Amino acid sequence: MTPKANAHIEAMSAFALANFGGYDQATLAQNESAFPPSPQAIEAGRDAVARSHLYPDPDWTLLKDAIALIYRVERGLILCGAGSMDLIACTIAAFAGPGDEVLGTAYAYNFIASAAARVGATYVKAPERDFTVSIDAILATLTPATRIVFVCNPGNPTGTLIRNAELLRLRAALPGNVLLVIDQAYGEFDDQDPEPVFALAGRGDTIVLRSLSKAYGLAGARVGWGLFSPRIAAELRKMQNSNQVSTVSLAMALAAVEDQAYMRATVARTAEIRDRFVRDLRAAGYAVPESRTNFVLVRFPDAAAVETADKTLRGAGIVVRGLNGYGLTDCLRVTIGPQEIMGRTLQILTSMRGRRCW
Ligand SMILES: Cc1ncc(COP(=O)(O)O)c(C=O)c1O
Known part of the structure; x- marks a missing residue:
């Protein structure tokens, strides 16, 4: 045995x-x-190595201050994680389980399917049109078992983008008990004003995710962040390890965000x-x-x-x-x-x- x-x-x-x-x-x-990352981030990381005998700040205080200021978002809505993968996995584990459906799109980032499988949830794909997310197709694929809808905008592996107005239309059409996750790992490459999408996070039924792995060149440091309503954040924090973003990664992330x-x-x-x-x-x-x-x-x-x-x-x-x-x-x-x-x-x-x- x-x-x-x-x-x-x-x-x-x-x-x-x-x-x-x-x-x-x-x-x-x-x-x-x-x-490579900003020279200021490299310097900050070097300095932080000497503080590695201490656990990192579990509340990401300075990084949240900087993100709130630079992205013009409400500080109280921010959670950080060990890459946005960490936030994706914790979200799915907190809000879906066996018998539930997590709805993504035909070519959505594959890790979402993997995170759904980990918790025994069923991953369902809505078709895309011309390698681009279709809000109508998502709405047509929704079932009473759908607990979470994921949209990556821009998408990976397609690289294509939908307009923010389409995301607002999606949210307005989704039932209130369906959690919408908008994954903007490549958001800095999108020149639309992010404000209307960030504002959705205040509603209590929508999460917006960002990553420092792409535009900031910190894939190896593993830092992501997102906007979560207080009720959703309270559940997410139960799923996260308390010290998951290292002291060195936090220091690098802070300096990188400050070097716009x-x-x-x-x-x-x-x-x-x-x-x-x-x-x-x-x-x-x-x-x-x-x-x-x-x-x-x-x-x-x-x-x-x-x-x-x-x-x-x-x-x-x-x-x-x-x-x-x-x-x-x-x-x-x-x-x-x-x-x-x-x-x-x-x-x-x-x-x-x-x-x-x-
Ligand atoms: C759409 C999308 N979301 C999330 C991630 C994960 O990013 P991170 O490095 O922040 O975990 C990636 C990485 O390639 C991605 O393409």
Whole structure:
């Protein structure tokens, strides 16, 4: 006899990251920033290392002060976590369980499905149109068992964006007992005014999530934040470990948020590299949906073409993300990296297309 995990855990798969095939590769597979964190964040992290004998501030006091000021949000609504993944997992664990449905969209970030499976909830997908979230499709997929609706805006792995007015329309149409989670991990790449969406969090039925992993270049520090009504926050805090954001990560996050000029420059430079890459890929004949993130979805004629391209890129030391897990077997997702790597990636993809390798 050996110990047995819960049946629903045994039945689920582990959350799949990209297959790197070795760490000597240039990875364009995890939507990490093309640029290092702000020099001020690096300096703050170095200083904080010397305070590592102390537990971190469990209330994230200084970071919340800075976020409230800079994002013009109510300080009392902010919770931080070890990346937005932590906040996603805790939200689902607090608000859904066996017999409940968590409703996402066809190509929503896969971790949401994984977090639902962990608690034995059923994950349901609403169709998307042209790789873009459809509010009407979400509303048509709703059932009496739906407890949480998740919308990633912009989306991952599609990179596409819907207008904030559509999110307001969704909230207005959802029953009051359905929790709406708006995941804005790439929100800094979206130039819409975030205020109307942030304001939804005050209603008590909506959560808005943000990440420092993308625009701030802190994926390795693991810091996310979100806006939660006091009643929702009280439940979330029961699910979180009290010291989950480390002293070093908190210090880096605070300095990074305070250095808005650096973050803005990172976003602008990334968008510039992205837009050039997209323009050149389209000129070479690839279909690429409009991205408002630090990655792009590249469509190939079929799955065999994807396999050839993936293998050729890996042969050149470049790892991109296959999307079979999303059912997008004819697509690859390419994170925007430094210009030099993007140039090499483009050259390989363009030449394959030119030679009709598939
Ligand atoms: C849509 C979306 N949400 C959340 C996350 C998780 O981000 P974090 O690093 O803050 O946990 C990601 C990461 O890729 C993402 O793409």
